[in-house]
Amino acid sequence: MLEAYRILELGQVIAGTAGGAILADFGADLIKVESPAGDLGRNPSIAGLGEVSSLFLTYNRGKRSIALDLKHPEGREVFLDLVAESDALMANFRPGALDRLGLGFETLRSRNPGIVLVDSSGYGEAGPWRDRPAFDLVEQAVSGHMSITGEPGRPPARHGIPTADISTALYCALACMAGLLGRARGGGAAHLEVPMFDVQLAMLGYIATMYLNRGDIPEPPGSAHEYMVPYQAFPTATIPIVLSPREERFWKKMCEVMGIPGVAEDPRFRTNDLRSKNRAALLPHLEEILRRRPGEEWLERFEEAGVPAAPVNPLDRALENEQVEARGLIRRFEYPGAGPVRVVGNPVLDRVAGRNPDPRPAPLLGGETEAILREVLGYPEERIRSLLASGAARAPASAVREG
Numbered sequence: 001m002l003e004a005y006r007i008l009e010l011g012q013v014i015a016g017t018a019g020g021a022i023l024a025d026f027g028a029d030l031i032k033v034e035s036p037a038g039d040l041g042r043n044p045s046i047a048g049l050g051e052v053s054s055l056f057l058t059y060n061r062g063k064r065s066i067a068l069d070l071k072h073p074e075g076r077e078v079f080l081d082l083v084a085e086s087d088a089l090m091a092n093f094r095p096g097a098l099d100r101l102g103l104g105f106e107t108l109r110s111r112n113p114g115i116v117l118v119d120s121s122g123y124g125e126a127g128p129w130r131d132r133p134a135f136d137l138v139e140q141a142v143s144g145h146m147s148i149t150g151e152p153g154r155p156p157a158r159h160g161i162p163t164a165d166i167s168t169a170l171y172c173a174l175a176c177m178a179g180l181l182g183r184a185r186g187g188g189a190a191h192l193e194v195p196m197f198d199v200q201l202a203m204l205g206y207i208a209t210m211y212l213n214r215g216d217i218p219e220p221p222g223s224a225h226e227y228m229v230p231y232q233a234f235p236t237a238t239i240p241i242v243l244s245p246r247e248e249r250f251w252k253k254m255c256e257v258m259g260i261p262g263v264a265e266d267p268r269f270r271t272n273d274l275r276s277k278n279r280a281a282l283l284p285h286l287e288e289i290l291r292r293r294p295g296e297e298w299l300e301r302f303e304e305a306g307v308p309a310a311p312v313n314p315l316d317r318a319l320e321n322e323q324v325e326a327r328g329l330i331r332r333f334e335y336p337g338a339g340p341v342r343v344v345g346n347p348v349l350d351r352v353a354g355r356n357p358d359p360r361p362a363p364l365l366g367g368e369t370e371a372i373l374r375e376v377l378g379y380p381e382e383r384i385r386s387l388l389a390s391g392a393a394r395a396p397a398s399a400v401r402e403g
Helices: 018-025 054-059 073-084 105-111 136-142 163-184 196-203 206-214 248-257 261-265 272-277 279-290 295-305 315-319 322-327 369-376 381-390 397-402
Strands: 006-010 029-034 064-068 088-092 116-120 190-193 232-234 241-243 309-311 330-335 339-344
Touching: 006 018, 018 029, 018 054, 018 163, 029 073, 054 339, 064 073, 064 369, 073 105, 073 369, 073 381, 088 163, 105 116, 116 163, 136 163, 136 196, 163 190, 163 196, 232 279, 241 295, 248 261, 248 272, 248 295, 272 279, 295 309, 369 381
Parallel strands: 006 029, 006 088, 029 064, 088 116, 116 190
Antiparallel strands: 232 241, 241 309, 330 339
């Protein structure tokens, strides 16, 4: 879908890379510009698979890597030449960092009048928090997310995945596509800002709306819901399951399956509003009944009756089942030092073309440096050798030796 576009990426770890992986999945020529030391996300001490981190393998699939020293005058000039041959740049630095490198938006636009810059940082250019460092945990905390995550009466909890990083990356990918679409419709260059903090406030959704309009400050609900009852996990004789009878017809069916049809018509529980007010009386009663039978049996009964329910799957059951296999969600690629790598692929399937191709592997550090200098920029061999010798650019050691 994006095969006609070339997108540069100046990002590291997750927030600065996951959005680019999505665009690469959609066919964009995604050129990852790394320092000679490489993306910090390559560090195998964090979620390592062999000689590299699974973070890097996951969020850099499908990209090409060119290693440039942007503090070196020649490295910076190469980068600007790349800007001239590209459609967009996705950057993940603190405010002012690109300007200090001599790569601010006006400089980029002077080299490419149609460039789309997606500029992601912790708190954006404006405001007193501008220069604060930002990481996923920090953003989950300061944005209020941790205050509504976890069990009632227990300490705050972070989400089980780096949601601040990933949601920011998703917004970056959307911003990039919006900028490219706007340019295609005659809009010209664009400088789009995507601060992590702003994204996290947006992700609060209706929770923020309820506070802003009614002053509601929810407590951590565990697996439960602050407005719908029942809508949570329950223990059974074997495994935990979730029940989500959010419509009255499902609520009545659930009570029938559980052998308590009278509870559905109890004046305390007849509507969701009533159940919410009387949850302390209702939930222990439901839990006591559900504990009498194995979860697997309950799930069969609920499925037959059309009641929304599911097991609380551990990761092995979530990733290895017939639905995953039928959808072809697990993809594979080879990576030196890690062997065959399996990842969850892009969830968007092109139904018209009937395809969702396997991702290309994540790149070696500077693995495509020479090819990009030669094929994208048309540099002669002599200049390529000079850039590598000066340290302005870097290629894998084997390629340098062979040259």
